[in-house]
Amino acid sequence: MNKVIITCAITGAETTRKQCPNLPITPEELAQSAYESYQAGAAIIHLHVRKEDGSPTADIATFKKAIELIRKKCNVVIEITTGGAVGMSPEERIAPVSLEPDMASLDCGTVNFGNDYIVNTLPIMRQFASEMRKYKVKPTLECFDVSHIISSHILIEEKLLSPPYHYGLVMNVPSILPYNHKLVSDMLSQLPSESEFTLMGIGRAHLPAIFGALSFGGHIRVGYEDNIYYSKGVIASSNAQFVERAVRIVKEAQKEIASPSDVRKYFGLRE
Numbered sequence: 001m002n003k004v005i006i007t008c009a010i011t012g013a014e015t016t017r018k019q020c021p022n023l024p025i026t027p028e029e030l031a032q033s034a035y036e037s038y039q040a041g042a043a044i045i046h047l048h049v050r051k052e053d054g055s056p057t058a059d060i061a062t063f064k065k066a067i068e069l070i071r072k073k074c075n076v077v078i079e080i081t082t083g084g085a086v087g088m089s090p091e092e093r094i095a096p097v098s099l100e101p102d103m104a105s106l107d108c109g110t111v112n113f114g115n116d117y118i119v120n121t122l123p124i125m126r127q128f129a130s131e132m133r134k135y136k137v138k139p140t141l142e143c144f145d146v147s148h149i150i151s152s153h154i155l156i157e158e159k160l161l162s163p164p165y166h167y168g169l170v171m172n173v174p175s176i177l178p179y180n181h182k183l184v185s186d187m188l189s190q191l192p193s194e195s196e197f198t199l200m201g202i203g204r205a206h207l208p209a210i211f212g213a214l215s216f217g218g219h220i221r222v223g224y225e226d227n228i229y230y231s232k233g234v235i236a237s238s239n240a241q242f243v244e245r246a247v248r249i250v251k252e253a254q255k256e257i258a259s260p261s262d263v264r265k266y267f268g269l270r271e
């Protein structure tokens, strides 16, 4: 794909309103933030939902409401999480795929996550891939390690995934791969042909990963899930502010921004 896809991960499971006063939490706030990010140039919204108290949930009714409200406002591609949050069961995490979002994240391995851990065994991955296939939801293969990419090869061999594959390479969560070009190259060396990748730099790797994505021919992810600081000590005023900066950088690099319909066509999503 020649154009650059910008994904905005508007809330995530970990960021709190205490850390980030403008964090969207309710379905209405999520829809508004998704719309502003779309207007700024994001083609994909990566969506988690929260309970009213701000804690993460995989509640189907909440996902349904957020998806409906976003769809009322715009045709941005909606990618829900199935990574959920630390402590959720696989059944809880995969259930919202039945709402037929356009895309969903599919974590490709078990990993330490700061002081916690996230479990994704091969049977869980197979189950998630099959459910996504059943509901025609395009997976984003989230990999936190080179070995996760190797695990995704098994799903490909078992014909549980179809090309073009979309990888989300997550770097710089404490306890996983830090962000540097050597490790990005190691990850990229294991991607199958017919792959696109989005490079996600968490925290202070956020901005370097935007430039890295452009140099390595990948796509960009921004948003409060990954990072709340616009610059040192300054919390971003909105998710859209991150998208606006990413758009400026892409344009300066003389590349085009992918629209939601470009993404729908390329990955064969519903129009």
Ligand code: ZN
Residues within 6 Å of the ligand: 009, 012, 013, 046, 048, 081, 083, 225
């Ligand atoms: Zn997420």
